[in-house]
Amino acid sequence: MASELCKTISVARLEKHKNLFLNYRNLQHFPLELLKDEGLQYLERLYMKRNSLTTLPENLAQKLPNLVELYLHSNNIVVVPEAIGSLVKLQCLDLSDNALEIVCPEIGRLRALRHLRLANNQLQFLPPAVDLLLLLTDGQxxxxxxxxxxxxxxxxxxxxxxxxxxxxxxxxxxxxxAGNRLAFLPLDLGRSRELQYVYVDNNIHLKGLPSYLYNKVIGCSGCGAPIQVSEVKLLSFSSGQLTVFLPAEVKAIGTEKDHVLPLQELAMRSLHHTYHSFLKDLDFLSPISLPRSLLELLHCPLGHCHRCSEPMFTIVYPKLFPLRETPMAGLHQGRTTVSFVAYCCSTQCLQTFDLLS
Structure with missing residues (x-):
């Protein structure tokens, strides 16, 4: 097997191959033949999936300087060396199905990187490096x-x-x-017009989505643990002539089943109702008493509940309905079925909303 591997690499070096397939070779170490002498200067795509590699060589960029795509799917890689950041032409890096617990910051130096695949690892967080590798290019x-x-x-x-x-x-x-332990998402996720597809399926602790995802293509199947809605007396607080009733979501605080809206969302909804209810009659809030950005947001919420039309500012509760037949769907890419995602303001509206209601 070793002689066959050396022969394959030697032919690739001699004939200046751009693609090299070393999948299913049971490799436990990165082949030294690839790093011999000047390496493979013409190689652009290296496929090494389904092996037993645990790490990568420090001189990888020096020996394979023109790599554009590197596929390391299904190995046992625990650590990616700092030298990975020197592969300046790398556009696709697949590290799926490995044993990564961290992503080295040097990945942030890969200015040309477009596709980064890290599925099926043991990552607990994404470092700033992942942000940087996407920021270091103008995208043109x-x-x-x-x-x-x-x-x-x-x-x-x-x-x-x-x-x-x-x-x-x-x-x-x-x-x-998909398939992580997410309990919440940043409230402004989806604010960028470029971001069109967000998939967070099977995060059972994730119960709400930011309103900026209102018109995006999303996947949220299997999200949110089921919650039993019980009869509770609404809490309220008063200030002068104003009485504010808190939503029914504010209940069972401190238990495993609590489901409380973010304080920012509660404040925005209360302020929205207050502003529109008291402005004309009591002059409770004048336009000049609010910051311009807040005033514009109050006039134009990011979305409204499909069940009760409650304005929503930072969070929504999605409900995915099964695919349904529709004559018009056939006009779009030959499909005959479409799906519908409803957005509600609370778990109570989420459970009571139906397409026929």
């Missing part, structure tokens, strides 16, 4: 009118939070974080 290629899309896949890890910087990436088009 030499085709007029076409933008360079970027994709980040971190499915089936142990992520419990999402870096807020991901919300500000100008060229991130698709973000997939």
């Amino acid at each position: 290629i030499l085709v007029v009118g076409v933008e360079q899309k970027k994709y980040l896949t971190v499915d089936r890890n142990r992520l419990w939070c999402v870096p807020r910087h991901l919300c500000q990436l100008p060229s991130l088009n698709e973000l997939s974080m």
Whole structure:
């Protein structure tokens, strides 16, 4: 097997191959033949999936300087060396199905990187490096009118939070974080117009989505633990002539089943009702008493509840309905079925809303 491997690499070096397939070779170490002498200067795509590699060589960029795609799917890689950041031409890096617990910051130096796949590892968080590698390019290629899309896949890890910087990436088009331990998402995730696809399926602790995802393509199947809605007396507080009733969501605080809206969302909804109810009659709030940005948000919420039309500012509760037949769907890419995602303001509306209601 070793002689066959050496022969394959020697032929690739002699004939200046651009693609080299070393899948299913039972490799426990990175082949020294690849790093011999000047390495493989012409190689652009290296496929090494389904082996037993645990790490990568420090001189990888020096010996394979023109790598554009590196596929390391299904190995036992625990650590990626700092030298990975020197692969300046690398556009696709697949580290799915390995044993990574951290992502080295040097990945942030990969300016050309467009596809980063980290699914099926043991990551607990995404470092700023992942943000930087998507920020270090203007997202343009030499085709007029076409933008360079970027994709980040971190499915089936142990992520419990999402870096807020991901919300500000100008060229991130698709973000997939299915099968993690997410309990919440940054409130401005989806604010970028470029981000169109967000998949967070099977995060059982995730019960709400930011309102900025209102008109995006999302996947949220299997999210949110079921909650029993009990009859509770609404809490309220008063201040002068104003009485504010808190939503029924404020209940069972401190238990495993509590489901309380973010304080910012509660404040915005209360302020919205107060502003529109008292402005004309009592002059309770005048336009000049609020910051301009807040005033504009109050006039135009990010969305309204499909059940009760309650305005929503930072969070929504999605409900995915099964695919249904529709004559018009056949006009779009030959499909005959479409899905519908309803957005509600609370778990109570979520449970009572139906397409026929």
